[in-house]
Each structure stands twice: as C-alpha cells, then as structure tokens.
Amino acid sequence: MNRVWSRIKNWLIAMGSPPHFYRWATSSLPWLAGLAVIVFCAGLIWGLGFSPTDYKQGDVYRIIYIHVPSAILAESIYIFMAISGFISMVWRAKIAGMLINSAAPLGAGFTLIALLTGSIWGKTTWGTWWVWDARLTSTLIMFFLYAAIIGLHSSIENKTKGDRAVSILAVLGVVIVPIIKKSVDWWQTLHQPSTFTLTSSPSMSPDMYLPLLVCVLGFYCLFIFMLTNGLRAEIISRERDKSWVKKQFFKY
Amino acid sequence: MTNRDSTLDWFMLVLRRDLTLSFRRSATYITPLIFFLIVVTFFPLALGPSQSLLSSMAAGIIWISALLSSLLAVEGIFSEDFRDGTLDQYFVSSEPVFVLIFAKVLCHWLVCGAPIILASVLSSVFLYLPSGVLFALIISLLLGTLFMSLLGALGAALSLGRSAILSAIIVLPFSIPTLLMGTAIMSAAINQQDYSGFISIMGAMLAIGIPGLCLLTVEAILLNYE
Amino acid sequence: MLDSLQILFIMDGKGPYVWSCLLILIIIITINIIIPVVRLKRIYREGTLEE
C-alpha cells in the first residue's frame, strides 16, 4: 500500500515538472485526440441520430445531448480550476498555475455553449429565449467569473504573479458552483431538475440515457485532450528561454 | 512591540489611525456620497419622471448605485499605505495581518458606507420608494455595503498599481449574490412578506466573508512584494 | 437512405434548432483547439528566427 502511494506521489511530482509534462503530452496527444474523437462522435451520433424521440417534446429534446454535457463540464472545469488554484496557493506548484490558465478559456467556452444551446432549447419549449431563473442566472454569473479570471491573468505581466492572483479568484469563486448545482432544488423554478443524480435511478428511459452517458464521457475525453493541447502551448510560451525548450522544441 | 499588547489593541490602533486620517481628508467620505447622488439622479432623467415607474424600480436603483459607489470608493484603500511603507510594517509585525486588514476595511465602511446610507434615505424620497420599507432598505444596505467593502478591498489588493476599471471587472461578478440578496430583501419588504430569511443569508455571507476575504486580501497584497 | 437522412435533418420542423446547437458546439470547440496550435506555431517561428 505504502509502495503504491509513494509511486503515485513520485509520478505526480514528475508530472509537475514542465519538461517532463511536455514530453508526456507530446507523445500522448494523438492517443488522447483519437479517444476523444471516437467517444465524442459515437455519443453525438447515437444521441442525435438513433435514440428515440421524446413523447412530449419530440425531437427538440435531442439538444440535451449537447446542452447537459457542456453544462456538467463547465461546472467541473471550475471545480478543477479551484483545486489547482488551491494547490498553487499552498504548494506553489508551477504547473498548477498553468493549468488554471489553460483551463479557463475552455471553461468559458463550455459555459457559453451551455447558455446558447439552453437558450435555443428554451425558445422551443418554454417559449422564451431567456428567463431570469436561478439556474440560468447563476450559470451566467459563472461565465462572468471565467471572464474575470481570464482578464486578470492577461493584465499581469509577470506570469508567476498572475498565477497566484488568479488562484485567489478561482478559490473565491468556487462557492458559486454549489449554488448553481443546488439552485434547481432550492428554488422551484422553470428549469427542470437534474436528469443526472448519483442517488436515484435516472428518470429517463435507458435507450435515451445511455447515449447521454456516452456523450458526457466523450465531452470529458475532449476536455482532457483540449487541456493537454492548451497546456503544451502554455508551457512552451512560458519557458521559451529555458535550455530544455531550445533543445526539444526548436531542436538545437 | 511588547507582549502586553493584544491583537485587539492593534486592531483598535489601526482603526483609530485610519479614522483620523480619513476625517482629516474630507474627500474620502464626500466623493462616494456625491457619486451616489449623481448616479441616482440619472435614473429619473433617463427613465422619465413617472411616479409609478420610479417607485417600482426605486429599490433596485438605490441598490445598484450604492453598490457601485462603495466599490469605487474602496479602490484606493491600500495605495497610500503601500507607497509609504505602512503595509510593510503590518507584515513585519508579529500580529495576524488579516485582522489589521479588517480594521482598515471596517474603517472604510464606517467612513464611506454611512454617508451612502444617509443619502439613500434622502433619495428614497426622490424616487417615491414606499415609506414602509425604509427600515428594510437601511438594514440591507448596512450589510451589503460591508460585504462590498470587503470585496472591493480584495479587488484593490489584486490590482494595486493597475487600472481602477480592472478591479471593478474582477469584483463585480462576485458581488452579484449580494445584489440578489439585497434586492430580494427589498422586494419581500415591498410585498409585505417576511424578509428575515434573506437577512440571515446575508449575515451568513458576511460571517464567511469577513475572515475568508480578509485572508485572501492578505494573499493578494503579498503578491506586490515579490 | 436519402429519405431517412432528410427525416433526420428536418426532425419534424425542429431540425434547425438542434443543428444550430451542434454548429455552436463545433465552432466553439474548434476555436479552443486551434488557438493553442497557432500559438505554438508562432512561438516556433519567432524562436527559429532569433537564432
């Protein structure tokens, strides 16, 4: 047990070093991309093309295969950023700061997708593009938080300083995530309660639920690929004056 | 620094020093007041002087103006002390710095928040706010401006030496829960419903926010010493 | 074959809503993937020019 733990620890420490991570990322990027494309496309094609239509909403409900995974991912990315922020604040790990920096635009993007697709879905089912309901409003606030984090980081010249400033914001903003998660239960609102719950069985028939699960999985795979992709650029641009970058990246 | 001095003594010392300094300079408490009154005046000019329209929007207008003016006022809270080295003294003292930072924020709230609340009573007449909800307005603004001062201090620390608009953009998204709670109190009061639940939630936000935000502010100030 | 594709595309008149969602998804994801690639390319060009 102790042995396993120390191996994990060593692996984590090794991954925390930018050159090591860059080498790992470059070699595994094609694999990550392949996996992401397969699962993502499988889920979307299954969901959009082959799952049965809904008895009440008809085919429009298929937006769920885009909307729900993006919303789940948007919240997960924020939690992920807050955790890296905490790590970067306490242990000053360099890679944690870079992680926040490359995850923030992805989080903002997925929040935007969730908002836009939700708005389209709302237009057809509720009859309005937008309502000021607790779920929607708190998701919009989350988008602003992502924007604040991106804005603050880009305004600070010194990148290590920027990392620490941004981790403060990331940690502060994490309180918004449980509010979004719980808003549907606390305030009875227009937005329907979560389809996904860990505690009870899904209130969705299996041949619609399974493609949704695959979609969520596919979106997570895609996120891992996109994060690795972004992190490579981040590492090279921050360490471009180091000798290992000159050797590996520029090949001299 | 002797061991006899407790942290509370230091807290009072910082509070008294800051209060004296800000009373000596009248701009610190007059500027946010004037800003508040000007912003409030804009609304009847832009929306038209219709009494029913204004009275239905009065609570929101007053809340937004108070939020913006207390946020703008807190902008320079650390810049002077950072320049003349007072902040350095906080860090070399053996006292917990976040307590001293809270003293500064508290002083700021006393000096800027109080005039804004007085002015909001005045502007509630301008905007035809129903007079029965004045108590709710004052209570909600008291709690709300304190939270805004805390948030504004964090923004000021993060953007020390940078543009003021940056600190506003950082802090504004985080201030939305306060705004929502404040306006929820007001709409409950206008509809003659029980609003004590919302006040408890605002209190809870402050209970977490006072130590939490002060600690984060200390982290943010430390950034400027690297 | 063509018929079933057409049914899939139109989706009882709700097709445009669903397909515009897919379009939004693809556009935003593509932008987020391309930005780091472009960034890497630019660094590479600047880096090799310096030497």
Place this chain on the structure above:
Amino acid sequence: MHPLRKQRIYAIVTVLLGAIAALVLVMSALSKNMNLFYSPSELVSSNVAPGSVVRAGGMVASGSIQKSTDSLEVIFLITDFQNSLSVTYNGILPDLFSEDAGVVVKGFLKEDGTFLAQEVLAKHDENYMPPEVAKMLNKIE
C-alpha cells in the same frame, strides 16, 4: 508564542467561527418560507397581498382551458391536486402548453381571488421517454 503559529491559529479559529455562524444563519433562513414561488394551495392559505407580483406553478387541470374566440384571452385552472387557481392570460401561449402539463405563471392576485398572468411559461419535467413507452405507462395508469 511563535508569531507564525499565532497567525495560523488566529486564521483557523476565525474561519471556523465564521463557518459555524454561517451554518446557524443558513439553517435559520431555510426554516423560513422565503421563495416568491407558490403552489395554488400556498397562494390560497398565505396572505399574499393582491397586486404584488409573484410566481405560481402547478399543473393545468384537464378540461379547464377556455379560449376566447375573438381575442387571445385564455382562462385556465392550475392545480396541485388539492386546491386550484383560476388564471387569466392575454397573449400567445408556448408550444408545450397543454392540459396536464406543468406551467409557471407570473402575475398577481386580483381582489376576487383569481390570478392575472403577465407571463405564462411551460415547464417541462425531468422525465424523458419514447412515445410508445409513454403510451404504455398511460395504459397502466
């Protein structure tokens, strides 16, 4: 006491105290009814002042929709299976609006106890199933 340790202890103690206070306050807030969203029963039993804007939600009672022939006016009953509330609305209804479907209406109570809606939104639930399954479920019921 070592200064650094003193600072740590102060930070931990104040954060803990704050968290406990916040927890107590939130518990006391949750014990109060503080939403502006009512079911028909709550709207009947509570003393909501006529004219104050609230939101109400429930199911559209079956067979209760009366559409006016010469205008967009609709009158329908929303129910939570204990009490029901007569709602008047003048405007275009959303697609999903139908009998036995959930709706959220925003508006105010009139003096006569009926509800004048300014906005009607169709709420859909978290249940998704193919039409055949829905038909079967209906048969079982």
